[in-house]
């Protein structure tokens with residue numbers, strides 16, 4: 001698979017263009033709005049410059065030339081082996097688009113969606129080629145955050161899952177496979193648990209939003225950039241994970257009981273409270289600027305992680 005069609009050229013479509021382009025793949029990017037493609041061209045060039053300045057682009061110096069912009073969906077799909085859809089997170093948009101993708105893409109092309117949480121079964125069921133459809137969910141921005149969650153529908157062909165997994169490895173991503181569809185996939189389920197716990201504490205006045213961010217930024221988040229929660233607890237008791245769970249399991253169990261009533265995520269008073277606390281620290285007009293700053297920090301972290309690549313061995 002070396003020809004990639006990207007459908008939807010917003011934030012995620014642009015980031016995928018960088019991932020595939022720098023790995024040597026021919027990319028055709030299409031967006032329903034031509035103005036988006038103009039902006040995409042500028043953004044992709046700027047992010048590639050940032051990556052190059054941090055030494056993260058040795059093999060992808062001509063990535064910019066490999067990303068082409070298609071005027072029509074048909075032009076993007078022509079001879080594509082792999083299609084990555086990144087259009088708005090609405091099931092009716094995905095359903096209509098996947099019908100077109102299934103009709104016009106080459107018969108053996110894989111059709112993958114970037115959806116953050118809509119299972120592939122809810123927009124591919126009626127398609128003749130539904131066995132070639134699946135979710136390949138990235139984390140923003142995928143050119144420095146390599147996790148890709150591959151989640152098949154019940155009818156996805158296992159060879160399609162294998163080929164998508166192999167493609168993601170080939171372009172330098174870190175794919176994981178889900179064995180069945182589950183809301184929010186893996187990463188957003190864990191992120192949801194954390195954000196939910198944080199919102200409850202702010203709602204109840206235990207701490208402010210900034211205290212939560214300090215607890216992660218200067219506390220438990222530091223190790224999460226190079227190890228997961230299971231390895232973390234495996235190292236936090238002398239006898240490893242079983243010892244940890246026996247020592248601290250009751251504490252977590254008590255917290256779970258406390259959280260038994262679902263949080264109301266649409267509580268406007270709570271939304272206003274966290275919005276007020278965040279805007280006091282970062283004014284709305286500077287959100288975009290801060291996102292660029294975040295991407296550069298992530299690039300520096302990726303460069304550091306590459307230099308310090310697993311030197312432990314086992």
Ligand SMILES: NC(=O)c1ccc[n+]([C@@H]2O[C@H](COP(=O)([O-])OP(=O)(O)OC[C@H]3O[C@@H](n4cnc5c(N)ncnc54)[C@H](O)[C@@H]3O)[C@@H](O)[C@H]2O)c1
Pocket residue numbers: 007008009010011012013030031032033036085086087088089090093097114115116117137138139140
């Ligand atoms: N933003 C994130 O952090 C993030 C992370 C992972 C996955 N995702 C998922 O990626 C997808 C895209 O998200 P985004 O943040 O890039 O959104 P976005 O709004 O930045 O981009 C969506 C683009 O799709 C285009 N579009 C709409 N209908 C189209 C069509 N029929 N054909 C072609 N283009 C069309 C729009 O013009 C727009 O440019 C969503 O499913 C989202 O859940 C987003």
